[in-house]
Amino acid sequence: xxxxDALRTAxxxxxxxxxxxxxxTLSLKKMMITYAFGMIGISGILLPDWDFFDRNFSRWCYPVxxxxxxxxxxxxxxxxxxxxxxxxxxxxxxxxxxxLYKWWIFVSN
Numbered sequence: 001x002x003x004x005d006a007l008r009t010a011x012x013x014x015x016x017x018x019x020x021x022x023x024x025t026l027s028l029k030k031m032m033i034t035y036a037f038g039m040i041g042i043s044g045i046l047l048p049d050w051d052f053f054d055r056n057f058s059r060w061c062y063p064v065x066x067x068x069x070x071x072x073x074x075x076x077x078x079x080x081x082x083x084x085x086x087x088x089x090x091x092x093x094x095x096x097x098x099x100l101y102k103w104w105i106f107v108s109n
Contacts, residue, residue, distance in 0.1 A: 007046050014038040021107055030107050037103045041096060 017038065022031045052064050055072075 007042070010042045010046060014042065025107060033103065033106060037099060041099070044096075045092070 014035070018031050018034050021034045022028070025031075052060070055064070055068060059068075
């Protein structure tokens, strides 16, 4: 990951949420579930090598070459580097919505 600031910020926010869950529920088990859910969420969004996945699907079996990575980086400047793929957004929305709902039900009980 080129920008570690996003990862650090996400982990700091996760630690704040874990502390709040611990203070309000007084449950170590709920804190651990919150930690696990949060780390899975962070790793699913921030850690994947998006340069690898932004290539043609047929190229996913092969490593990213330096030329491909340079070409992908050159295409992305400003807001272009945050490309939105509808299928990816739909899948992430469904998975994280269900997970967040299940986490909320568990923590609020």
